[in-house]
Amino acid sequence: MSDKFFFKGRQDARQHHTAYGGFQTNASQKSGSKKFPLKLVVTSEARRQEVEALVAEAQLHADITLDTREGAVETVAELTAILNKGGTITQPKVPSRNDPCSCGSGLKFKKCCG
Numbered sequence: 001m002s003d004k005f006f007f008k009g010r011q012d013a014r015q016h017h018t019a020y021g022g023f024q025t026n027a028s029q030k031s032g033s034k035k036f037p038l039k040l041v042v043t044s045e046a047r048r049q050e051v052e053a054l055v056a057e058a059q060l061h062a063d064i065t066l067d068t069r070e071g072a073v074e075t076v077a078e079l080t081a082i083l084n085k086g087g088t089i090t091q092p093k094v095p096s097r098n099d100p101c102s103c104g105s106g107l108k109f110k111k112c113c114g
Contacts, residue, residue, distance in 0.1 A: 032060035032082055040064045041075045051076060058083060 029036045038055070040062050042048045048066055055062045060082065095102060101112035 031078060032058075032062065034061050038062040038078045038082075039075075040079060041067050041073070043067055043072050043074050047074070051079065054079065054083065 032038050042051055048064055095109045097110040099109050101107050101109045103113055105112050
């Protein structure tokens with residue numbers, strides 16, 4: 001039934017903001033830090049040394065587990081995602097109409113090249 005007819009008190013608009021929807025109230029968790037290390041699984045000792053070298057080069061922290069069972073699967077997706085992360089792209093500032101022209105003529109951009 002509707003709350004309109006049976007008053008149960010004031011309804012709080014944010015009553016379940018932490019339990020539902022996945023909203024995190026704590027600070028973000030940076031993967032690869034000392035507090036939140038990467039959890040990696042490798043299948044051989046040689047691969048373990050290779051991954052340790054990659055982690056040290058990227059200045060990250062990781063818990064590397066060696067799994068030598070038959071049919072074991074290697075999981076280093078977190079590490080590859082962090083290593084292949086692109087950098088920030090910055091665009092050059094476009095001159096506004098009244099700025100001096102970049103060609104060096106001494107005129108305003110709107111009179112020269114704009």
